[in-house]
Amino acid sequence: MDIPLQARPKSRRMILGVSLGIAFLAGIAGLARLKPAAPxxxxxxxxxxxxxxxxxxxxxxxxxxxxPLNVRFLANSLDARVERILVLPGSVVKADTPILELSNPELMQSAQDAEWQCKAAEADYQSAKARLQIQLLDLKASLASIKASNANAQFGLEANERLAREGLVSSQDLLKSRGQAEELNTRYGLERQRLQVAEDSLRAQLASQQAKVEQARALWRLKRTQMDALKVRAGMDGVLQQLPVQVGQRLMPGTTLAKVAEPTxxxxxxxxxxxxxxxxxxxxxxxxxxxxxxxxxxxxxxxxxxxxxxxxxxxxxxxxxxxxxxxxxxxxxxxxxxxxxxxxxxxxxxxxxxxxxxxxxxxxxxxxxxxxxxxxxxxxxxxxxxxxxxxxxxxxxxxxxxxxxxxxxxxxxx
CATH class of the missing domain: 2.40.30.170 (Efflux pump adaptor protein, beta barrel domain)
Structure with missing residues (x-):
């Protein structure tokens, strides 16, 4: 009878443990089916x-x-050095307002040489023109003399022909006067042609001298334009926006000197x-x-x-x-x-x-x-x-x- 009394408590504890285990697993399964809480x-x-x-x-x-709609970039066209800055960025400028002064000694020398070459070419043209006009005048004077002699020979021939018809002049004198008249008439024609050729030559030589003068003037104008470019101007009415150069700076051709814009x-x-x-x-x-x-x-x-x-x-x-x-x-x-x-x-x-x-x-x-x-x-x-x-x-x-x-x-x- 002692054995059944000892086995009864163990059976109760086992049943209780199994029940608790089942309840725990059921709770976990229920929690797993729940949706996570919304943040x-x-x-x-x-x-x-x-x-x-x-x-x-x-x-x-x-x-x-x-x-800006209207912008003007000023660039350098030749080697130069910045001598002076006349206007600072932000200043209101007109088209002819000087902004910078540049220097180039070689350009100044070549500009002076071009000026003297131009004056020499003009003097040579005037001298050649005067010399050729004198030659032309000599030819015209010679032509006038031959023209007068030819006219006199023609008058003499006509007179001798009338006298010959009346028997007052021999045939030999008539032939002589006729030959002189023909000779002077031929010389008169040749002198006229010579004068025409001389006039054409005069015009050609003067044109050649004039071309040399124009060439010298064009070189002088170019040098003057380059000299004027050493004083950089705004080129338009507006405001100076940028001036990326300094006094004493050496500038290469194509360097941007300034930017001018119309601000309105x-x-x-x-x-x-x-x-x-x-x-x-x-x-x-x-x-x-x-x-x-x-x-x-x-x-x-x-x-x-x-x-x-x-x-x-x-x-x-x-x-x-x-x-x-x-x-x-x-x-x-x-x-x-x-x-x-x-x-x-x-x-x-x-x-x-x-x-x-x-x-x-x-x-x-x-x-x-x-x-x-x-x-x-x-x-x-x-x-x-x-x-x-x-x-x-x-x-x-x-x-x-x-x-x-x-x-x-x-x-x-x-």
Whole structure:
């Protein structure tokens, strides 16, 4: 009877242990089936927007600078040295305002030589002209003498012919006078030809001398132009923007000396992301923010090439410029691409891409929770994006960066 009394407590403890083990495993299985708790997010730091329906403007934004429409770069055309700086950057200049004074001793010497060569050529021309005119006058005098002798011989021949018909002059004298008349007539013709040749030769020789004079004058004008270039002038009315030289600096041909711009006629040079530039068209309206006011304009030019992931767009500035608008001022431009009379749109979420599908957190009706949903987006603007499917007007969504909650399908707002 002692053995059954000792086995009964052990059986009870075993049954109790098995029951507790089964209950523990059932609890673990139940916990495994429970969904993880939704993360909690502060509502105050979360950007929330409501889906709207109505007219929508499609825009792209770009940053850039103001650039003068009229710019003149002054460059050096020969070796020189900077002697004096007469005007500093920022100064208002006229077209004839001297900016720099340069020096070149070799040019000064060659210019003086060219001047004397020009004067010598002019003197040689005048001397040759006088000498040839004297020769021409001698030929004309000789021609006049022969002409007179020929006329007298003709008169004598006519007289002897009349007397011969009357028998008062012998035939021998008639033949003699006739021969003299023919000889003088021939000499008169030859002298006329000689004078014509002499005149042609005179013109040719004078033309040759004149060409030498013109060559010497052209060289002298070139040297004077180069000498004048040693005093660098603005060349246009405007403001001196850059002067990248110093006194005493040696300059090589082609060195940029200064930059002059007309400050009242400006354009905006904007950089637009290459992915947003596909819909740009010349003539589209642009709003330029100079940080001190807005200026309206239109697209003037679209660069056909992409540089560093952006497309350069030139925009006009229409109307009076705000105070402080000047070249190289940083600005922001918004270009209007298109308008939709009726569209469903919402503020642009951080992760949203135009013409693509994505996920977004949609708030519950009471605003206490947000559920992740699939949304298909359409065209995008600067701060808004078109909704094609997945949302309805009046829905509230989270626009902030939700990458921290990628593993959660819902979040709680407090």
């Amino acid at each position: 909690t997010v502060e509502r105050q730091g979360t950007l929330i927007d409501a889906v709207k329906r109505g007219p929508m403007v499609f825009q792209v934004r770009g940053t850039g600078t103001l650039v 006629q400006l354009k905006a040079e904007l950089k637009i992301n290459e992915t947003q530039a596909k819909d740009l068209v010349i003539g589209q309206p642009v709003s330029i923010d100079t940080r001190n006011g807005l200026v309206q304009g239109h697209v003037l030019r679209i660069d056909p090439a992409v540089q560093n992931g952006t497309v350069t767009v030139d925009a006009s500035l229409e109307g009076p410029l705000p105070k402080g608008a000047r070249p190289d001022l940083s600005v922001e431009g918004i270009i209007e691409l298109d308008r939709a009379a009726d569209a469903i749109y919402v503020g642009r979420p951080v992760q949203a891409q135009p013409q693509a599908a994505g996920t977004i957190f949609k708030l519950s009706p009471d605003g206490g929770e947000a559920q992740r949903i699939q949304v298909r987006f359409g065209r995008a603007s600067v701060s808004t994006i078109e909704v094609i499917d997945g949302l309805q007007p009046g829905d509230q969504v989270i626009l902030s960066d939700t990458s921290t909650w990628d593993s959660a399908d819902r979040i709680r707002l407090k």
